[in-house]
Amino acid sequence: MPFTNSFIFGADPAGQPVSQSLRLANRHGLVAGATGTGKTVTLQRLAELFSDAGVAVFAADIKGDLCGLGAAGNPQGKIAERVASMPWLNYQAKAYPVTLWDIHGQSGHPLRTTLSEMGPLLLSNLLELTDSQQAALYAAFQVADREGLLLLDLKDLKALLNHLKDHPEALGEDRALFTGGSAQALLRRLATLEQQGAEALFGEPALQLEDLLHPDTDGRGRIHLLDASRLVHEAPKVYATFLLWLLAELFEQLPERGDADKPVLALFFDEAHLLFSGTPKALQERLEQVVRLIRSKGVGVYFVTQSPSDLPDDVLAQLGLRIQHGLRAFTAKEQKSLRAVADGFRPNPAIDTLAVLTELGIGEALVGTLEEKGTPAMVQRVAIAPPQSRIGALSPAERGDLMRQSPLVGRYDKPIDRESAYEILLARTMSGQASDKTEAASDKPGGGLGEMAGDFLGGLAGQAMKTAMRQAANQLGRQLVRGLMGSLLGSSKRR
Known part of the structure; x- marks a missing residue:
């Protein structure tokens, strides 16, 4: 299918489309705004644009309604009015190729990695270690x-x-x-x-990055959605650490691409402040470095949060696209933050950026794009174009249909528990216990019975008896470890 070399966010007050070159989409971006101003719908629109261009998408579904990408839209009311005001949009209600993921494996494919792949730095952050x-x-x-x-x-x-x-x-x-x-x-x-x-989260089969990058059969990029509606509230550190791991893995594994016509993957990090809140300095510096360098691997990172101040200055300085929805400023501190947001855009003589920030309606935003040479364009007031997929959540039945139709059915759904540190160390413990039992038995009166029987039977029967004793000791030892020592060596339940 033909892909355009730019994507259109929406229209300026004169009704003219506002867009950015697709080849600059790996320069990262920010979608910010107060609660209820339309950030999720904007994220949905961006995910559609990337998918139509053949770019894979990975995003966290924080509120559970981003999965509407998997169903065709049905614009009504104000949404229908906005569609009618953008005749150049060529609106076509359609569903997008969506793959659902869930760390717990309930509302999507199980999403796992291994401790060895995560490494001690990220694991230390997850455990909040001294x-x-x-x-x-x-x-x-x-x-x-x-x-x-x-x-x-x-x-x-x-x-x-x-x-x-x-x-x-x-x-x-x-x-x-x-x-x-x-x-x-x-x-x-x-x-x-x-x-x-x-x-x-930890175990096998672990996520393979190539499964995220594989396009759909019609050439569109697949949109991978992590159901984080529970995770972000019950275990926010787990959510943030997984996203940091994914970013690091992409940086380590993807080859250099240089200047390409389009990125290979767009990552959307919703509730982006969680990535930096309480993060050790060493890890934050590593994250800032990865964000700076990963664009050469063809990955665009898009942070979604309430205020740009949620991100470190070194990260903000690297962002190309800025979509700023309305903000509220009731206190002196909030007004100071508002001025900082306004100063982050390239001024436009036709717009009072500071005043417009508090006037924006739902679905409106101040947008700063990049010009063809990569320099910031003047800020514009933009009405965001409605997504062509459904605005709202899927029903449980619809989610089930998406999972059954997924090209990854059966690939991750059944856990694998191969031999690893637990089994190896357990075998060592059992071997040591069996040796101790054998030595203790040989020190007791009559303990040399095995050797006497070996001499009497020419050695063969004695060896068989030792083998049987060892097997019995191993079996008894396993039962003891699973019953009494399970809390010491880890849960014996095999997932």
Whole structure:
């Protein structure tokens, strides 16, 4: 299908379309505004524009209504009036190719990653660790790398922490970084994480980035929506850390593309303030670096939040597209912030930017785009074009239909629990227990019965008896660990 080389956000007061070149869409952007001013509908419109251009989209569905992208629109009332006022829009009500995701696997495909892929820096942020606890976690990850212990899910990490607590010699030179107190603190933080339902995030099959980038059969980019309606309220740190991981993975895995006609992926980070709230300085600096460099990989990052002040200045300075919906200013602090927002646009002699910010109606915005040379264009007052998909949520039945029609059906739905740190360390524990039992039995009167039987039967029967004893000890040991020691080595439940 033919794709245009620009996308149109809406119309200026004269009714003329306002657009930006698609090749500049990897310069990132911001959609901001007070609650109820139309940010979600603007996000929906942008997702459609990217999809029509063949660009994949990943967005978080915070309120549960962005999934309306999967159904055709039915404009009525003021929406129909706005469509009629934009004859150049060529409005066609249609559904878009949507893939639904849910960390808990209830309203979309399960979305997982592994602890090894996330790494200790992001995991420390997720667990909100102190410096000493973070050092202990880094030491544990180094042991896992050195000994080839895969850390796939939380039970793997718990097993490793307990193993190092009981066998500190395995830490080598890092032994001083890992104390019993730090191990207990890490285990408590992991227990809290499980109570928040974050256990479902870690495991296999883990998300494969190529599944996000694969286009639909008609050439449109697929729109991937993470159902975060519960997650952002119950476990906001999990939500933010996952998005940071996704951004980091894209930066690490995607090849350099240079100046291309269009990006390969547009990422929309709703409730963007959560990405930076309470983030350690080292991680924030890393995030700012990734945002600056990832555009060369063909990824456009779009932050959605209430106020631009929710983002660090170093991030704001890198944004090309700015869509600012209405703001309210009732206090002196809010008025100061309002002036800062107005000063962030290139002035337009025809617009009093500061005054317009408080006058904008629902679905209106001040828009700052980039000119063809990449320089900021003058700010314009824009009526945002309505999306061609449904404005509003899908019903549970409609969501079910989308999941059944998904090209990823069966790929992520069934969890896999392959051999990893938990199983390897459990086997070591059982082997040690079996050896201890055998040695203890040989020290007792009559304990040499196996050797006597071996001599009597030429050695063959004695070896068979030892094997049987070892198997029995292993079986008994597994039952003991699963029953009595499960809390120490991690949950024995196999997902």
